[in-house]
Amino acid sequence: MRKSWWKILCTVLLLYTLVGGLLLDVPHKKILNETIRNIYFHVPLWFGMMILFTCSVIYAIKYLRKPDLTNDIYATAFATTGTVYGVLGLITGAIWAKYTWGKPWSNDIKQLGAAMALLIYAAFFVLRNSITDIDKRARVGAVYNIFAFAMLFPALWIVPRLVESLHPGGAGNPGADPRDMDARMRIIFWLGAVPGFTLLGVWITTLIIRLRLIADKNLLHV
Amino acid sequence: MNASKHIFTLLKKDLLLELRQQYTFYGVLLYIASTVFVLYLSIQQPDSNIWNGLFWMIQLFICVNAVAKSFLQESRGRMLYFYSVSGPVQFIIAKLIYNAIIMLLMSLVSLLLFNIMLGSPVIRFGQFVAIVCLGSVSLSLVFTMLAAIAAKAQQQASLMAIMGFPIIIPQLLLLMRVSKAGLGEAFKGEALSDMMWLLGGLDVLVILMAIILFPFLWKD
Numbered sequence: 396m397r398k399s400w401w402k403i404l405c406t407v408l409l410l411y412t413l414v415g416g417l418l419l420d421v422p423h424k425k426i427l428n429e430t431i432r433n434i435y436f437h438v439p440l441w442f443g444m445m446i447l448f449t450c451s452v453i454y455a456i457k458y459l460r461k462p463d464l465t466n467d468i469y470a471t472a473f474a475t476t477g478t479v480y481g482v483l484g485l486i487t488g489a490i491w492a493k494y495t496w497g498k499p500w501s502n503d504i505k506q507l508g509a510a511m512a513l514l515i516y517a518a519f520f521v522l523r524n525s526i527t528d529i530d531k532r533a534r535v536g537a538v539y540n541i542f543a544f545a546m547l548f549p550a551l552w553i554v555p556r557l558v559e560s561l562h563p564g565g566a567g568n569p570g571a572d573p574r575d576m577d578a579r580m581r582i583i584f585w586l587g588a589v590p591g592f593t594l595l596g597v598w599i600t601t602l603i604i605r606l607r608l609i610a611d612k613n614l615l616h617v
Numbered sequence: 618m619n620a621s622k623h624i625f626t627l628l629k630k631d632l633l634l635e636l637r638q639q640y641t642f643y644g645v646l647l648y649i650a651s652t653v654f655v656l657y658l659s660i661q662q663p664d665s666n667i668w669n670g671l672f673w674m675i676q677l678f679i680c681v682n683a684v685a686k687s688f689l690q691e692s693r694g695r696m697l698y699f700y701s702v703s704g705p706v707q708f709i710i711a712k713l714i715y716n717a718i719i720m721l722l723m724s725l726v727s728l729l730l731f732n733i734m735l736g737s738p739v740i741r742f743g744q745f746v747a748i749v750c751l752g753s754v755s756l757s758l759v760f761t762m763l764a765a766i767a768a769k770a771q772q773q774a775s776l777m778a779i780m781g782f783p784i785i786i787p788q789l790l791l792l793m794r795v796s797k798a799g800l801g802e803a804f805k806g807e808a809l810s811d812m813m814w815l816l817g818g819l820d821v822l823v824i825l826m827a828i829i830l831f832p833f834l835w836k837d
Contacts, residue, residue: 459833507786514783521779525770531837535769538830542762543784545826546819550787553815 408591440484447477467533627711665738724753745799
């Protein structure tokens with residue numbers, strides 16, 4: 396019970412997000428209409444992805460400092476879940492864009508950034524699979540993980556501020572800043588959706604890690 | 618002091634090899650010439666936006682070709698020798714400088730060829746050349762680091778493209794955006810210098826990452 400409190404919290408938060416997000420009142424805006432509710436699902440997935448990739452890179456650094464395969468398993472597992480979150484974020488975003496911007500893909504800078512992040516992590520898995528030696532795979536994978544992260548995140552945070560974007564908060568339409576979010580929505584978003592989805596990501600990752608630790612038992616206790 | 622001497626010697630060795638074998642240089646030169654010629658046959662004189670986009674895409678492919686060789690040419694035996702005479706940081710810095718020089722040269726040659734064959738939409742020539750120099754150095758730095766990573770895996774050349782293209786997209790987009798200044802587009806306020814600073818900052822970041830991370834790739 397002491398160890399599983401956060402899993403219960405995660406379930407409660409997600410149930411609250413799901414029920415509250417779909418049923419509670421939201422501001423009625425032109426174009427957005429009821430699709431505004433997607434903010435509870437689309438945006439937290441990106442928050443979750445960023446946090447999971449950051450965790451992955453922390454374990455990659457830990458691996459380089461202390462070459463222990465457990466760290467490598469942690470880094471890979473976090474990257475896997477992060478990629479899944481990225482794909483889901485891209486899909487929810489595309490559905491949202493279809494109804495608000497008219498088409499699912501409009502080469503918006505943030506869409507490009509998301510696609511870039513996913514391509515980078517796909518390359519990370521291809522790179523790992525191309526190396527057969529386990530220790531070398533972990534080491535080269537960790538180096539690429541850190542390098543790609545260091546290149547990607549300035550791009551994700553800085554470039555969208557320099558060019559126009561359809562997303563709110565950018566240079567294109569600064570009127571729709573996320574801080575202007577309706578008070579009722581803010582509660583569900585920051586208290587329910589963001590921590591809920593992040594905890595879910597960590598939960599999934601711990602399951603992957605536990606599986607891998609059992610599968611690679613022979614390698615870990617040499 | 619000693620470190621800079623090491624770097625200089627390694628750099629000199631690479632340049633000497635290049636001068637004696639003259640394989641990469643002419644190989645890449647021919648690559649540029651034939652690509653630009655094929656472009657000329659297919660689109661003759663494109664308008665400035667297409668010209669700009671094509672120019673940077675060709676730079677990207679030139680870079681992959683020119684830089685890929687730098688780690689492939691080092692055989693296992695020669696790497697063993699380097700382990701005993703120099704450190705990883707000196708080695709990677711020498712490679713970064715060497716590739717930057719080669720890429721700088723190649724970019725200027727391709728700029729010349731682009732101007733001759735595909736027409737010249739460049740209005741502010743000095744500015745454009747400066748951006749090309751900055752851009753080619755940026756590309757070469759990123760791909761040197763990626764070549765170092767790819768050298769540890771099989772199927773190196775294709776892996777370099779897989780790993781490199783997504784990483785280089787932000788820089789490439791910025792370069793295409795910035796280079797429009799040379800094509801006569803006016804930027805509002807500080808936008809242009811902001812983007813140039815960002816590109817320069819990314820270069821510094823890549824160099825730092827290479828210095829920090831390469832020691833882990835150095836030995837098997």
